[in-house]
Amino acid sequence: GAGVSQTPSNKVTEKGKYVELRCDPISGHTALYWYRQSLGQGPEFLIYFQGTGAADDSGLPNDRFFAVRPEGSVSTLKIQRTERGDSAVYLCASSPDREGTGELFFGEGSRLTVL
């Protein structure tokens, strides 16, 4: 499809485990974003990539969270030693360029549940 693709759509894990969430942005989009959304809240910014580099990672809550985008396309969000408070929907979005119109194209999200 032409949209942002995220896998897995659902992930249930146990406290303390390691998790990887994958995002495949729209082809040609240079900017990629990770947000997370808890129930009843708006999306919370985590990190933004322009190409391969993390242009702004100020939203990552702590050093258990890490994200990469090695070839400037697919990105992986990695969470170590998961905690129950990490449970949320992790949303990936892409946009065509740095000075965009503010239109982010979101994927359907990866719902993470930490038991």
Place this chain on the structure above:
Amino acid sequence: RKEVEQDPGPFNVPEGATVAFNCTYSNSASQSFFWYRQDCRKEPKLLMSVYSSGNEDGRFTAQLNRASQYISLLIRDSKLSDSATYLCVVSPGTASKLTFGTGTRLQVTL
């Protein structure tokens, strides 16, 4: 204080009604403003940008008051299909870090 504040609602209105949502933001350096729409268990989608002069898109009108750091969205002639959460979004001027409010839930009923 949150960077972007919205009344979470829900706003329950009958079809055909006019409804207005407000949003305030704390960063006076913010340059770009948007309204996104999010349907239940779906991803957010851009509804419209908000310009200083105000702008209209069909039944939707957005206004920005920079002096008061206040953004509004007006929906006229509400439809059942307008039922969703409306997210107020603020940016420093590039697409680099959009900050979302908690959203205002709208339920349009028959």
